[in-house]
Amino acid sequence: MGQFILKTDTAKKVINIELEGTFSNEDGLKSIQAYQQTINPITPAEYALDIDCRKLNVTAPDVVPLLEGCFIMFKSDGFQKVSLTLENNPILKMQLARLGRKAGLENLEITSTTQA
Numbered sequence: 001m002g003q004f005i006l007k008t009d010t011a012k013k014v015i016n017i018e019l020e021g022t023f024s025n026e027d028g029l030k031s032i033q034a035y036q037q038t039i040n041p042i043t044p045a046e047y048a049l050d051i052d053c054r055k056l057n058v059t060a061p062d063v064v065p066l067l068e069g070c071f072i073m074f075k076s077d078g079f080q081k082v083s084l085t086l087e088n089n090p091i092l093k094m095q096l097a098r099l100g101r102k103a104g105l106e107n108l109e110i111t112s113t114t115q116a
Contacts, residue, residue, distance in 0.1 A: 002027035002056075006038045013047045015039065015079075020055035028066040032073070044077040054087045054113065058095060071103035084110045 002023030007016045015038060023031070059067050074082050082105060086093055093110055100108040 002031070004031040004034065006034055008038060008042065010042075014050050015042075015044075015047055016050050016052070018052045018055075022057040023059065023063055023067075025063055025066055028063055028070075032066075032070065035070075035073075039077060044079050047079055048081040048083065049074060049079040050083045050085075052085050053092065053096070054085060056086075056092065058089070058092050064095075064099070068099050068103060071099050071105050071108075075103050075105045080107070082108045084108070086110065086112050088112050 001021055003020045004027075005016075005018040008014075009016060017035070019031075021027075082100075084096055086096070089112070093112060097108075097110055100110075
C-alpha cells in the first residue's frame with residue numbers, strides 16, 4: 001500500500017511530499033486528490049515541489065500511466081523546480097527520469113542518497 005504526506009511550507013515557498021511503499025491505482029488517485037487540494041490555495045509558479053521518494057518502491061507497470069499523469073500535472077502546474085530525492089535505487093531513478101522526460105518536465109532534478 002502506498003502512503004503520502006503533503007506539507008506546504010509557505011515561508012520557503014515549497015510543497016513537500018513524502019511517498020512511501022507501493023502505490024496502487026487507488027492510492028495514486030487519492031494522492032492526486034490530496035495534491036490538488038494542497039495546491040488550490042497557492043500559485044504553483046511561485047513554489048518549488050520537493051518529493052521525497054526514499055521509501056518509495058518501483059512502480060508496477062499498471063500504475064505507470066497514473067505516475068506519468070502526475071508528471072504531466074506537475075509540468076502544467078508550472079512549479080519553479082521539481083526535485084525528487086531517492087535512496088540509491090538505479091531502477092527507480094531510471095523509471096522516474098524516463099517519465100519526467102516523456103512528460104517534458106524540464107525543471108526536474110533527481111538526487112540519489114546512500115544510506116550510511
